[in-house]
Amino acid sequence: xxxxxxxxxxxxxxxxxxxxxxxxxxxxxYTVGWFRQTPGKEREFVAGxxxxxxxxxxxxxxxxxxxxxxxxxENLVNLQMNSLRLEDTAVYSCAASRTIITSSVRRPSAYDxxxxxxxxxxxx
Numbered sequence: 412x413x414x415x416x417x418x419x420x421x422x423x424x425x426x427x428x429x430x431x432x433x434x435x436x437x438x439x440x441y442t443v444g445w446f447r448q449t450p451g452k453e454r455e456f457v458a459g460x461x462x463x464x465x466x467x468x469x470x471x472x473x474x475x476x477x478x479x480x481x482x483x484x485e486n487l488v489n490l491q492m493n494s495l496r497l498e499d500t501a502v503y504s505c506a507a508s509r510t511i512i513t514s515s516v517r518r519p520s521a522y523d524x525x526x527x528x529x530x531x532x533x534x535x
Contacts, residue, residue, distance in 0.1 A: 412434045412435060413505050413526030414431070414432045415429060415430070415504055415528060416529055418530045418531045419530075419531070422533070423534065425533070427495065430490075431443060431488040431505030433486055438462040438481065439463065441509050442461050442507065443462065444516065444517075446503070447504070448502050448528070449500065456470050457470055458478075459516040459517070460480070460488060462488075468517065472498075476492065476493050476494045477490060477493070490503070498533075503530075506524060506525045510523070
């Protein structure tokens with residue numbers, strides 16, 4: 412089971428850090444991804460990380476502003492979001508899978524486990 416936390420209300424240009432925790436398992440051997448969704452739109456890939464080796468992947472829209480990282484001691488995957496924009500407003504969810512190949516990291520259907528979402532609202 413995955414638990415996403417850290418969402419909230421922040422002003423345009425501000426920062427937030429989201430965390431994804433796994434209960435009952437470790438992230439070792441998993442790929443963990445962050446996705447976001449707004450009403451009426453499809454779920455959108457934001458960032459992903461391979462726990463073993465630490466390879467990271469980003470959507471072009473967040474590259475240079477968001478950073479995904481693993482915290483091994485706490486079995487967490489964090490998403491540091493800086494320079495937030497109005498268009499970053501969404502429900503953010505984390506997901507994990509042991510069987511993803513690199514070419515599928517950005518596909519929601521490739522993930523087996525999903526956490527509940529956390530709302531991120533960027534205001535002007």
